[in-house]
Amino acid sequence: MKKKRYIATTIMIALLFVFATFFHLPYYVTMPGTAEPLRPLVEVEGGYKEKGKFMLTTVRMGQANVFSFAFAHISKYNELYRMDEVRQEGENDEEYAHRQLKMMENSKETAIAVAYKKANRSFSYRNKGVYVLYVVDGMPAANVLKSGDQLVAIDGQRIEEADAFIQYVSGKKKGDRVRVTYKRAGKEKTATLTLAPFPKEKNRVGLGVSVMTDRDIVTDPPVRIESDEIGGPSAGLMFALEVYNQLIPEDLTKGYRIAGTGTINIDGEVGPIGGISQKVIAAHKAGADIFFAPNERGAKHSNYKEAVKTAKDIGTKMKIVPVDTFDDAVQFLQKLS
Known part of the structure; x- marks a missing residue:
């Protein structure tokens, strides 16, 4: 009898473990990722070499299970982030990715574009169409x-x-009808x-699609950037620095390991990102000497x-540098010894 009870208890514990592992909660959990050298990912044809390294920092993110939800606390x-804090309204996992x-x-x-403009090198754009991001x-x-459709006319x-x-x-205006021609899987x-008001913005009407120009x-010279399955816009600043450094004779790294993060627009302005503390930790663990962080024009938070607060908390010697622009x-970097 005891043996049967023991087996039943073991099976129950195993089932609970499987459930806790594979049952996903309506939350995403983020944690420190990695800081990897950009040189293997970025290559300007005939570009100059560098003694140091520019580094891409990442944040690991996934849908929370029972264990990761508890550990995050x-x-x-x-x-932890609620799903509606990460995904857009009506967006599924595939559309989010x-x-x-x-x-x-x-x-x-x-x-x-920012790097080539700064280095006085030529570049142009070739449009490939307008695509649906999410609905x-x-x-x-x-x-x-649906996400991935090309809007033709x-x-x-x-x-x-x-x-x-x-x-x-x-x-x-509300009630107007438009004829949309789109392409999916080559067809x-x-x-x-018919245009309708948005659920949470009754004064605004539309079709309910987010679109972007693919180009x-x-x-x-030609340049190649391999980002694999890394998503989001937060690597903009570091991509621009790596490309620019390969375009000019002066090595801006000067032997340092330089990490950082921040979006970038065509005017070279650096914007804020999520997970800054986790990226500081990733850079520290990778041995970075310098970390560029969006300054947001001196905003309070x-x-x-x-x-800076995170760097002090973890006791890193890595220098945190504020930047508003490329x-x-x-x-x-030019002023570094």
Whole structure:
């Protein structure tokens, strides 16, 4: 009898363990990721070599199970986010992943443009179409379009830029009908949709789609950036620094291991990102000497101030440097001994 009870208890514990491991909660958990050298990922044809390293920092993120949910409550630098804090309204996991990868693609193109512009090298753009990033539940496009569809035309007018599509739709009013031509898996289709108010913005009408222009940047000399399955726009600053350093004779690294994070726009302005503390920890563990953090023009709760607080907390000797622009980072590196 005792043996049977023991076996039953063991089976029950095993089933509970499996359930706790594979049952996902409606939360995402994030934790410190890695800091990897950018040189293997970024290569300008005939580019200059460097003695030090620019490093890409990442945050690990996944849907929480029972164990990771519990651990996040006791771990100082593991954080929990509700699903609606991470995903857009009506966005599923596949659409979220697709949006993150598209944001990374856009970030790479912008970083390349900033670097080539700074180095006085030529570049141009080649548009590849306008694509759907995600669709809002309950809106007119919800049962027609999906993430990854290419928008070909609206009311017979060819679409070349996302801004043109947005401007055209924003000029319409509730109840107006538009004919959307789109392409999916190589097949072209057409649907007529009626504009409706957004669920949480009754004064704003639309189709309920987020779109972006997909394009390639053409450079001289050519440049390659391999980002694999890394998503999001937060590597923009570091991509731009690595590309620029390969374009100029002066080695900005000067032998240092330089990590950092921050979005970048075409004007070279550096924007804030999520998970700054976790990226500081990742850079510290990888032995970085310097960490660039978005300064947000000195905002009270800026990424930079949080990074300084985290660096002090973990006792790192890594220097935290505030940057508002790409030029801020370049000028700091130029002054290094």
